[in-house]
Amino acid sequence: MIEKIETFLVDVPTIRPHKLSVATMNTQTLVLVRVLCADGIVGWGEATTIGGLNYGEESPESIKTNIDTYIAPLLSGMDASQPAKAMAKVRKAIQGNRFAKCALETALLDAQARRLQVPLSELLGGRVRDALPVAWTLASGDTSKDIAEAENMLDLRRHRIFKLKIGLRPVDDDVAHVLAIKRALGERASVRVDVNQAWSEMDAVRGIARLEAGGIDLVEQPVKADNRAALARLKQRFDVAIMADEALHGPNDAMALARIDGADVYAVKITQSGGLLPALEVATVARLAGIGLYGGTMLEGGIGTAATAQVCSTFPELAWDTELFGPLLLTQEVLREPLVYRDFMLQVPTGPGLGVEIDDDKLHAMQRH
Ligand SMILES: O=C(O)C[C@H]1C=CC(=O)O1
Numbered sequence: 255m256i257e258k259i260e261t262f263l264v265d266v267p268t269i270r271p272h273k274l275s276v277a278t279m280n281t282q283t284l285v286l287v288r289v290l291c292a293d294g295i296v297g298w299g300e301a302t303t304i305g306g307l308n309y310g311e312e313s314p315e316s317i318k319t320n321i322d323t324y325i326a327p328l329l330s331g332m333d334a335s336q337p338a339k340a341m342a343k344v345r346k347a348i349q350g351n352r353f354a355k356c357a358l359e360t361a362l363l364d365a366q367a368r369r370l371q372v373p374l375s376e377l378l379g380g381r382v383r384d385a386l387p388v389a390w391t392l393a394s395g396d397t398s399k400d401i402a403e404a405e406n407m408l409d410l411r412r413h414r415i416f417k418l419k420i421g422l423r424p425v426d427d428d429v430a431h432v433l434a435i436k437r438a439l440g441e442r443a444s445v446r447v448d449v450n451q452a453w454s455e456m457d458a459v460r461g462i463a464r465l466e467a468g469g470i471d472l473v474e475q476p477v478k479a480d481n482r483a484a485l486a487r488l489k490q491r492f493d494v495a496i497m498a499d500e501a502l503h504g505p506n507d508a509m510a511l512a513r514i515d516g517a518d519v520y521a522v523k524i525t526q527s528g529g530l531l532p533a534l535e536v537a538t539v540a541r542l543a544g545i546g547l548y549g550g551t552m553l554e555g556g557i558g559t560a561a562t563a564q565v566c567s568t569f570p571e572l573a574w575d576t577e578l579f580g581p582l583l584l585t586q587e588v589l590r591e592p593l594v595y596r597d598f599m600l601q602v603p604t605g606p607g608l609g610v611e612i613d614d615d616k617l618h619a620m621q622r623h
C-alpha cells in the first residue's frame with residue numbers, strides 16, 4: 255500500500271554559470287519525491303526543471319505544491335505493487351503537470367522494481383546496453399574557456415561530444431564562437447549546438463547553412479517549439495541533423511512531428527514526456543518513423559539521471575547518444591555513491607530499482623526548509 259508521498263526542494267550551486275538562451279543558471283533546484291510503501295519499500299523520483307519558469311511552464315515550487323496538494327492524496331492507500339494502475343488514476347484526474355507525473359511514476363516503478371529485486375530497466379522491457387555515451391554542454395559564455403573545458407574533458411576521457419548553447423548573441427557572433435571551437439577540436443569531437451528556440455526561421459536558415467559547412471553535426475531546436483512547420487522546412491532544407499527538444503511534450507507531439515517529417519532526431523526526456531512509459535512511447539514513435547534517438551536531460555541530479563539511463567538502456571538504437579551529465583554540473587550530490595562516468599560513458603546502474611541510494615543525512619542538510 256502507498257502510505258506516504260513526500261517532496262523535497264534542494265538548491266545546488268552549479269560548478270560554473272551555465273548560460274542558455276533562456277536563462278543563466280548558477281544553481282539548480284532539484285525536485286525530489288519519496289514514496290513510502292507499507293511493506294517498508296521506498297521509491298524515489300525526480301521532477302527537476304531548468305531556470306524556474308524560464309524554460310518550461312512548471313516551476314520547482316509549483317511542482318512540489320501540486321504533488322503535495324492534489325496528486326499525492328489521490329495515490330495514498332492505493333496498491334503500491336500496481337504502479338500502472340496508480341498512474342492511470344493520476345493521468346485521468348490531473349491535467350498537464352508532466353514533471354510531477356514523471357517523478358511519481360519514477361518513484362512507483364523504483365519501489366516496485368526493488369520489491370521484485372530487479373533493475374528498473376527490466377520493468378521497461380529489459381536493457382540492451384549497460385553504458386551510454388554522454389555529451390557535455392559547453393556554456394560558460396566564453397570561447398576560450400569553452401575550448402579549455404573541452405580539452406580537459408577529452409584528456410579525462412569523460413566526454414567527446416560537445417553541445418554548445420547559443421541563441422543569446424547575434425547569429426554571426428554565435429556562429430563564429432561555434433566554428434572556433436570546432437576548429438580547435440577538429441575530428442576529435444562531435445560538436446553540436448542547442449539554440450533553445452531563439453532563432454527566427456530566417457536566422458536559422460542563415461545560421462544553419464554556416465554551421466553545416468563548418469562541420470557541426472546537429473542543430474537542436476533552432477526555432478520556437480510551436481512552429482513545427484518551420485522545423486520541418488529546416489529538416490528538409492539541410493543535411494545536418496535537426497533535433498526536436500522543446501517541441502516534444504510527450505507521445506502526441508512525437509506523433510504530430512513524425513507525421514510532417516518534422517525532425518531527424520528526438521531528444522527523449524522523461525520529464526517532458528510526462529513519465530518513463532510515455533518516454534518509451536516517444537521513442538517507439540521515433541523508431542517507427544525512422545527518427546534517431548537522443549537521451550535528453552533537464553539537468554537533473556542522480557535520481558532523474560539514473561531513471562533516464564534505465565529508459566535509454568532499453569533502446570535498441572541510440573544513434574545520437576545522450577547528455578546525461580546533470581550530476582557533473584552540480585557541486586553537491588544527494589546519492590550515497592555517485593553515478594559512474596568512465597571512458598566517455600555513463601554506466602547504467604545494475605542494482606535493484608533505479609540502482610542508486612539516497613543519503614538521508616545529506617538530503618536533510620541540503621533540502622530547502
Ligand atoms: O537541452 C536543453 O535544452 C536543456 C539542457 C540539457 C543540457 C543542457 O545543457 O541544457
Ligand SMILES: [Mn+2]
Pocket residue numbers: 448450474475499500
Ligand atoms: Mn535542448
